[in-house]
Amino acid sequence: MGEENSTSGTCxxxxxxxxxxxxxxxxxxxxxxxxxxxxxxxVCGRGRDRERDRILI
Incomplete structure (x- = not known):
């Protein structure tokens, strides 16, 4: 029938x-x-949460 494209994606x-x-x-x-x-x-998000918790307490 037609030529099949064996690559995946849009590249x-x-x-x-x-x-x-x-x-x-x-x-x-x-x-x-x-x-x-x-x-x-x-990693950075966890550090900020800990600092914020210390400030609130």
């Missing part, structure tokens, strides 16, 4: 191996950045 498939690798690296870097920001918010 346009790259032609060269180097382009594919650099695309995957960029995606992973973005994921790690988001994960790091979430962890930082969790």
């Amino acid at each position: 346009k498939p790259s032609k060269t191996f180097k382009a594919k690798c650099s695309h995957m690296v960029r995606k992973q870097r973005a994921k790690f950045y988001i994960l790091g920001r979430c962890l930082a918010m969790l």
